[in-house]
Amino acid sequence: MKSTTVPLFKKTARLVLRPLEIHDYENWAQAYSSMRPPQNQWDEANWADSELTKAKFKEQLKKELHRRSEDRAYSFGVFRKDDGILLGWVVLGNLQRGGSQNAVMGYRVFNNFWNQGYATEACAATLQIAFKNLRLHRVECHIEPHNKASLKVAKRIQMTKEGVNKKRLFENGKWLDVIYLAVTCEDLGIKYKFPAKAK
Numbered sequence: 001m002k003s004t005t006v007p008l009f010k011k012t013a014r015l016v017l018r019p020l021e022i023h024d025y026e027n028w029a030q031a032y033s034s035m036r037p038p039q040n041q042w043d044e045a046n047w048a049d050s051e052l053t054k055a056k057f058k059e060q061l062k063k064e065l066h067r068r069s070e071d072r073a074y075s076f077g078v079f080r081k082d083d084g085i086l087l088g089w090v091v092l093g094n095l096q097r098g099g100s101q102n103a104v105m106g107y108r109v110f111n112n113f114w115n116q117g118y119a120t121e122a123c124a125a126t127l128q129i130a131f132k133n134l135r136l137h138r139v140e141c142h143i144e145p146h147n148k149a150s151l152k153v154a155k156r157i158q159m160t161k162e163g164v165n166k167k168r169l170f171e172n173g174k175w176l177d178v179i180y181l182a183v184t185c186e187d188l189g190i191k192y193k194f195p196a197k198a199k
Helices: 022-031 054-069 118-133 148-156
Strands: 015-018 074-080 086-096 102-109 138-143 160-171 174-184
Touching (some): 015 118, 022 054, 074 118, 102 118, 118 138, 148 174
Antiparallel strands (some): 138 174
């Protein structure tokens, strides 16, 4: 399945999800330079000016296009519908085709837009793209046990806890546990149909 055959665009009540394009550069640079200071251990600081050049942005777009063309990962900018501001991103990565038809979802909403339900709305929309457009059967999230906000988002989009992988992630000098959650298309009332050319 090639990305050129799949419409990667989704509107919700308040958001538009789509891959970043070159005309998004100013929006992207503004988003990564106007966050509040990190609010918790999973949050990030504003990027340095050296990381926000147009050349760096073009490099990112090239990488994302390559991953889509190989059906390995699909990244979506999350834009507010009424003013077009970039609020964050969602990615479907580690795609497995064949008998699995599975992906892992990650997301970030910039901290100046927290507590407005954008993460839940964006992730729910991404599941619709995953199951209806990309013809995936199952989507996972891998979340640290103390990341309560992300766990709440996963539960709101009907993900179910499947277990804990002990010492799965090395971060800040130590090994951390990771909770595995997942949802299938059937959980959302979507009948599964294999892609025409499942890899």
